Amino acid sequence: GQSLEQPSEVTAVEGAIVQINCTYQTSGFYGLSWYQQHDGGAPTFLSYNALDGLEETGRFSSFLSRSDSYGYLLLQELQMKDSASYFCAVGQAGTALIFGKGTTLSVSS
Amino acid sequence: ETGVTQSPTHLIKTRGQQVTLRCSSQSGHNTVSWYQQALGQGPQFIFQYYREEENGRGNFPPRFSGLQFPNYSSELNVNALELDDSALYLCASSLGGGQNEKLFFGSGTQLSVL
Numbered sequence: 044g045q046s047l048e049q050p051s052e053v054t055a056v057e058g059a060i061v062q063i064n065c066t067y068q069t070s071g072f073y074g075l076s077w078y079q080q081h082d083g084g085a086p087t088f089l090s091y092n093a094l095d096g097l098e099e100t101g102r103f104s105s106f107l108s109r110s111d112s113y114g115y116l117l118l119q120e121l122q123m124k125d126s127a128s129y130f131c132a133v134g135q136a137g138t139a140l141i142f143g144k145g146t147t148l149s150v151s152s
Numbered sequence: 153e154t155g156v157t158q159s160p161t162h163l164i165k166t167r168g169q170q171v172t173l174r175c176s177s178q179s180g181h182n183t184v185s186w187y188q189q190a191l192g193q194g195p196q197f198i199f200q201y202y203r204e205e206e207n208g209r210g211n212f213p214p215r216f217s218g219l220q221f222p223n224y225s226s227e228l229n230v231n232a233l234e235l236d237d238s239a240l241y242l243c244a245s246s247l248g249g250g251q252n253e254k255l256f257f258g259s260g261t262q263l264s265v266l
Contacts, residue, residue, distance in 0.1 A: 088254050
């Protein structure tokens with residue numbers, strides 16, 4: 044089977060930096076993805092790591108360590124609009140993404 | 153906007169009934185995945201269709217079934233509805249049948265079973 048663990052809630056203030064961690068156990072691992080979902084909305088793709096290291100996309104960065112079965116999403120210069128749920132998801136051979144339970148990020152002024 | 157459309161947006165059914173949810177994938181995408189998302193939880197993988205064939209299934213009973221059509225649109229059918237089937241049902245399309253790291257989600261169908 045497969046499992047993903049991420050914190051259920053994270054709080055931060057505008058302008059701060061926050062890191063959301065994700066550990067996973069799975070077979071046939073292809074890569075780690077991150078998605079953002081605002082209340083009542085569709086999940087939207089943020090980033091993907093297939094290889095170890097850091098991927099940067101604007102204010103968001105994602106990191107993967109395959110040997111540690113660990114990754115994180117780093118959000119910089121937080122804005123109120125970043126308040127949302129963030130999901131890590133693992134890709135496996137022959138099937139669709141498997142999602143974690145999500146981390147609710149609350150950004151305050 | 154991802155170009156993935158789902159219908160209907162909201163649906164109310166009673167226990168024991170059957171429901172069909174529909175999804176039009178993004179242009180050029182040949183793979184559709186269906187997810188169930190309960191309140192406060194992550195999306196749970198139901199199944200995936202690639203070029204009209206089921207290409208993977210999660211831990212859902214056989215009363216959850218699906219179809220993909222030649223134009224790559226898709227349907228999710230749920231028979232003998234149970235109260236626990238109340239959830240947001242998300243459809244996602246993607247380019248490939250194997251590695252699908254980038255999914256494009258529709259806004260979902262909110263199903264309430266009374």
